[in-house]
Amino acid sequence: MKTKPFYLAFGLVLQFLVPALGQQTFNVIKADSLVQELITPEVPGGAILIAKNGEVLLERYFGSTNLEQKSKTDELSLFRIGSLTKQFTAVGILKLVQEHKIRLEDSVGKFFPNSPGWFHSITIKQLLNHTSGIKNVTELPNWKSEIESSKLSIEDILSLIWKEDLYFTPGTDFHYSNSNYIVLGRILENVSGLTYSQFLSNQIFGPLGMNHTYYDDQQTVLPFRSEGYSKGTSGYQNDTFINMELPFAAGGLLMNLQDFRTWKNALDSGNVIPDSLLNQAKTPATTSKGIEIGYGMGWSIGEIKGQRSIKHSGYINGFSSFEISLPYQSVFMVVFTNLENWWNLEKNVSLIIAEALGDPFLTSSSTQIATKDLEQWIGDYRDINQETRRILLQEGHLYICYPGGSKTRLLYEGNRNFQLENSLVSIEFNNSSSESFTYSDLGIPRQFKAVNQLPKDEWIYKRVILNEDQTQEYLGVYQFENGPQFIIEQLAGKIYGAVGKDKKEIVPFNKDHFFAKELDAILRFYRDENQQVIGLIKIQGDGEMKAPKNNK
Known part of the structure; x- marks a missing residue:
């Protein structure tokens, strides 16, 4: 594995550990250790760059670009x-806006006279921030099996799009769509009179000296x-073929790490488009319903x-990439790999950045809190999209879930976090007073407000111990x-409920009441006049299901 040195001098290392005013220290040694632990063992090959305040802290090249030729x-x-290509497309559009050749509010139908009527109700801005409602061609059922390897042209792809219904009325919602x-x-081609490749070469790549960036074919x-790979059952395998004309302005670029760094520095220096336009591109859009979404124009x-x-992020046959900036900390990180569909990439990069900034994500709860103090947060909470999260107290720990869904334990960080x-x-x-909480999942934080506070004991589950005779009452087959x-x-001292091969532990917490340890579900058993258990009612989400006991 080839590694490019990242410490140029001892004094420079010290400089990296001194934060600018108002910024956190970035521990490059910790970052490098985590890169080797979380990223380099996972992929055939790749390239990583981390910079702060425009200065490179870490630059690594590892593995192979071709496993056969090594x-x-x-x-x-x-x-x-x-899909990192999308930021180049977005900036290209904004350059046309800067030159007063188009407006963000222009109807898309203006540039496609023969398009269906609904196309004229969509604006350029709605295309940029994915609020247009246009069907994502890569989500069509036959994309993988037929379309991506075909000889279809962009005109053919547009025809496919025009035959599909919209996801929603333009501007009212968000759906990521290539x-x-x-x-x-x-639109870039129609307005400029150039091909997409020519436009980017003339307007961006050439002026910036990006001599190793190409429209791929x-x-x-x-x-x-680099050759692209995916993971098979017996190891790496060559990626499946894709006609690179089809990703086009949504995902068709090929480049090296140095050129991407050049691009990033030029953007930040205002040498591509004015800061006013770039700031618009990096500001979350809002739907016509007033809901802020986690996308601007070419960036999440x-x-x-x-x-x-x-x-x-950027995922395409044989390759995964991810780039991220923390503007307040002036930290930037980009990763290119030749491994397809490496979905953990954003998670691993986020872990590295948080750890290097001295604010790591928890792996276990190190802060103690009394069980009684946890009770104040039990309840149902709902956000502006009417999504509900339920918080339960189970065996001394808080858990969160969708109503009726899988539970996840909450680890206490302190200070109500x-x-x-x-x-x-x-x-x-x-x-x-548990009126609301902020939910942060690496996207735009969402506010959830309390909507239903049941009596506390309804959502407090404390295990009770059953003797053998009591346990035997509940065992059996229910229909x-x-x-x-x-x-x-009963297996190894624990009680399980099973449907086919799906087996879940259930725990007694009251007379004739069990909770599912992993799911938001309750089993309530009922008895006959002789106090024999004759059936159960499963309560999960908003529904109930009755199951008499089969005593045959």
Whole structure:
């Protein structure tokens, strides 16, 4: 594995550990250790860069760009960047706005006279922030099996899009759609009179000296091109073919790490578009219903441990990439890899940044809090989208779930802050009366307000101990009406409920009442006049199901 040195001098290392005014220290040694632990063992090859205040802190090249030829990854290695392409398309559109050639409020139908009527109700801005409602072509049922490897043209893709219904009325909601940026690419071409590739080369790549960035195609021989891979049952395998004309302005670029750094520095310096336009692109959009979404124009917006983040992932056949900036901390990180669908990439990058900034995510609860104090936060909470989260107290710990869904333990950080176990999601109760909390999941934080406060004992589950005779009363086969059999059995001292091979532990907490340890579900047993258990009622979410006991 080839590693480019990242410590140039002892004095420079010390400089990295001194924060600017109002900023946290970034521990590059910790970051490098985590890169080697979380990223480098997972992929065939890749490239990573971390910078702060425009200065490179860490730059690593590892693994291979071609496993068959065993060629090493280095600073010249080219990677497909997938949806990171969208920021280049968005900036291209904003350059046309700057030149007064188009307006963000222009109707998309203006540029496609033969398009269906509904196309004319969509604006350029709605394409940029994914509030257009246009069907995502890569979500069509036959995308993987037929379309992506076909010889279809962009005109063919547009025809497919026009035949599909909208997800929703334009502007009213958010749905990430590659189709939006395919349409934007064609607008760039129609207005400029150039191909998409020519426009980017003339307006961005050439002026910035990005000499190793290309609009990808399979025919052109490019030195230092990385081969893409996916994980199979027996190891890495070559990626599946995709006609690179189809990702187009939504995901068609190929570049090396150095060029991406050049791009980032030029953007931040105001050398591509004015700050006023770039700030619009990096500001969360709002739907016509007044709901803020986690997307601007070419970038997603979120948070890491309370710090605003500007980011985007890129997934395409054989490759995964991710870039993120924390503006207040002036920290930037980008990762290119030649492994397809590496979904843990954003999580791992977020872990590295939080740890290096000295505010790590919890892996276990280190702050103690009395069980009685946890009771104040029990209840149902709902956000502006009418999504509900339920908080329960189970065996001395708080758990969060969708009503009727899987439970996740909340780890207490102190000062009314909790983190969901084995995740990067956190919640912060806004006051001690449990009226609301802020839910942060690396995206835009959401506010949840209390909507239903049941009597506290309804959602407090304390295990009770049954003797053997008591346990035997509940064991057996139960038959849900018009549904499957439900078998209750005892294994190694624990009681389980099973439907087929799906087996979940159930725990007694009151007479004839059990809670499911992993799910928000209650089993309430009922008896006959002789006090024999003759059936149960499963209460899960808003529904109840009755299951008489089969005593045969």
